[in-house]
Every structure is written in structure tokens, then in C-alpha cells.
Amino acid sequence: MTASVRTPAPAVRCTGLHYAFGHVTAVDGLDLSVTPGEVFGLLGPNGAGKTTTMRAITTLLPVPPGAVEVFGHDAARQKMAVRRLLGYVPQQLSADGTLTGRENVALFARVFDAPRRERPARVAQALEAVGLADVAGRLVATYSGGMVRRLELAQALVSAPRLMILDEPTVGLDPIARDSVWDRINRIRAGTGMTVLVTTHSMEEADRRCDRVALMHRGKIRALGTPEELKSALVTLRREAGGEDTGPPTLEDVFRHHAGSGLEEPGADEQRGEFRDVRRTRRTASRVG
Numbered sequence: 432m433t434a435s436v437r438t439p440a441p442a443v444r445c446t447g448l449h450y451a452f453g454h455v456t457a458v459d460g461l462d463l464s465v466t467p468g469e470v471f472g473l474l475g476p477n478g479a480g481k482t483t484t485m486r487a488i489t490t491l492l493p494v495p496p497g498a499v500e501v502f503g504h505d506a507a508r509q510k511m512a513v514r515r516l517l518g519y520v521p522q523q524l525s526a527d528g529t530l531t532g533r534e535n536v537a538l539f540a541r542v543f544d545a546p547r548r549e550r551p552a553r554v555a556q557a558l559e560a561v562g563l564a565d566v567a568g569r570l571v572a573t574y575s576g577g578m579v580r581r582l583e584l585a586q587a588l589v590s591a592p593r594l595m596i597l598d599e600p601t602v603g604l605d606p607i608a609r610d611s612v613w614d615r616i617n618r619i620r621a622g623t624g625m626t627v628l629v630t631t632h633s634m635e636e637a638d639r640r641c642d643r644v645a646l647m648h649r650g651k652i653r654a655l656g657t658p659e660e661l662k663s664a665l666v667t668l669r670r671e672a673g674g675e676d677t678g679p680p681t682l683e684d685v686f687r688h689h690a691g692s693g694l695e696e697p698g699a700d701e702q703r704g705e706f707r708d709v710r711r712t713r714r715t716a717s718r719v720g
């Protein structure tokens with residue numbers, strides 16, 4: 432008798448995911464499969480539906496059965512099983528400035544119900560993994576923006592997640608702090624095989640850091656593949672269209688091709704997005720100050 436070979440479940444599978452806030456459709460029939468171990472980037476301008484998609488995956492928004500699965504667990508029917516597999520770093524500040532770094536991570540260990548006896552070791556490991564062990568006794572109010580982001584990563588790591596969901600992990604950070612956040616993420620991945628689902632506005636960051644990306648616009652995925660696949664597909668399309676050779680395309684060019692405009696040029700109906708951007712950047716700036 433031959434043993435049947437089972438294909439491992441995807442880290443995330445969304446099937447026809449739809450989500451509306453009243454009359455506003457945020458996610459419009461999204462199909463997505465994230466492979467275990469990869470860094471998958473969800474890209475798009477303000478209001479594209481990235482955060483809503485992530486919140487649906489984390490079970491923070493209600494979805495119908497069959498629409499979202501995490502490692503084979505249904506986000507509607509097996510909410511707690513899904514939550515146990517996840518770490519989530521939201522856009523909003525999730526660290527408390529009046530506590531020390533260690534106290535913040537310990538709080539998350541309690542909230543995520545890490546086994547009591549394992550908690551001190553888990554907290555120490557998470558702080559070590561993000562390079563904050565030496566400053567763990569300091570109040571978080573004295574941390575830089577990059578340190579706060581790494582602390583938030585540690586908070587999400589105490590539950591030893593198989594899937595880490597990061598909503599704009601490097602927004603408002605300078606290039607050195609960005610690299611430091613990504614270096615830590617990659618070291619943790621190398622040690623644990625953790626899957627990473629990340630949103631970013633930065634096409635350059637996505638190009639450098641993601642194995643595959645999905646370009647999202649108005650609730651739909653417009654293109655999906657490795658950055659190299661997407662760029663070379665655009666070269667072919669340009670050649671077939673007989674256009675001028677404008678040099679090797681960037682991911683920004685790919686996005687412009689599929690969405691009709693670039694990420695840097697929000698339309699008149701996306702003014703609200705600019706305000707949200709400012710508010711977010713200020714939130715991050717206030718962590719630094």
C-alpha cells in the first residue's frame with residue numbers, strides 16, 4: 432500500500448475574502464495563499480485594504496467560515512487555534528512607555544497565556560532575539576523609535592508564533608533603524624522557520640525584503656509574484672506593446688502599470704489617506720520624542 436503524501440497547509444489561505452465597513456468595501460473577493468517560511472508582502476496605497484485583510488487573518492474581524500485559514504485552521508470556526516499560531520504587530524503603538532521593556536514583554540506573555548513556568552525564559556529569549564536584553568530594565572519612554580519597534584516584535588514573539596503579521600513595521604524609521612528591524616526579523620526566521628506576512632508602502636523595502644508580494648488596490652489583488660517575476664513580466668509587456676525602452680522597471684513601475692497610478696501619487700479621493708499617513712507618522716514620532 433502506498434502512503435498518501437499530504438501537501439502541508441499554507442500558512443495563510445484567503446478564499447474570496449470580502450469585508451465591508453457599512454457601504455465601504457475594504458476587501459473585495461481576495462484570494463491569497465502564503466507559503467510556510469516565506470516573507471510575503473502585501474503592498475498598496477492608503478485605503479487599499481491591507482490592514483483589513485490582516486485583521487481578518489488575525490481573527491480580530493469576523494469572517495465567514497471558509498474565507499480565511501491559518502495553517503489549515505479556519506479563522507471563523509477555530510478562532511483560538513488560529514490565535515495561538517500568530518504574532519501580530521499592529522500599526523498602532525502597542526508598547527507602554529511607563530513600563531520597562533521587560534515588563535512590557537512579560538505583560539504580553541501573560542495576555543497570550545504562555546505557560547507560567549516558561550514565562551521568564553520566554554521573555555528573556557524574546558528580548559535577546561530583538562537585541563534589547565541589555566536595555567530591558569529601562570523605561571520604554573526612553574527608547575528610540577527603532578527600539579520600540581523591536582520591542583513590539585519581542586512582545587509578539589513571546590507566544591512563539593509560526594506566523595508573524597507585521598503592519599508597516601518600519602514606518603517612520605530611518606534607514607539604519609529599518610535595517611536593524613529587518614535584520615532581527617530575518618535572524619528569528621532563520622532560527623525558527625517563522626512565516627512573515629508584512630504590509631508596507633515602500634516598494635523598495637518590499638523588493639529587498641519579500642520573497643513574494645501581492646499588489647493591492649481598492650480591495651483587490653492586481654498582481655502577485657516574486658519581485659523579479661513581476662518586474663520581468665512588465666519588461667515583456669512593454670516589449671510587446673512596442674514602447675520605448677525606459678530601462679529596468681522597479682516595483683513602483685509594476686504597481687503603476689497594474690493600478691493606473693503610483694503609490695506616491697494618491698488621487699483626489701485619497702486625501703484622507705494623506706491625513707492618516709501624517710497621523711501615523713506623528714504617532715511614531717511621539718514614540719521617539
Ligand SMILES: Nc1ncnc2c1ncn2[C@@H]1O[C@H](COP(=O)(O)OP(=O)(O)OP(=O)(O)O)[C@@H](O)[C@H]1O
Nearest residue numbers: 452455457475476477478479480481482483484707
Ligand atoms: N473601522 C473602519 N470603519 C470604516 N471604514 C474603515 C475602517 N477601517 C478601514 N476602513 C476603510 O476601509 C478601506 C480599507 O482600509 P484599510 O485600513 O484596510 O486600508 P490599508 O490598505 O491598510 O490602508 P493604510 O495603508 O492607510 O493602512 C478604506 O476605505 C478605509 O477608509
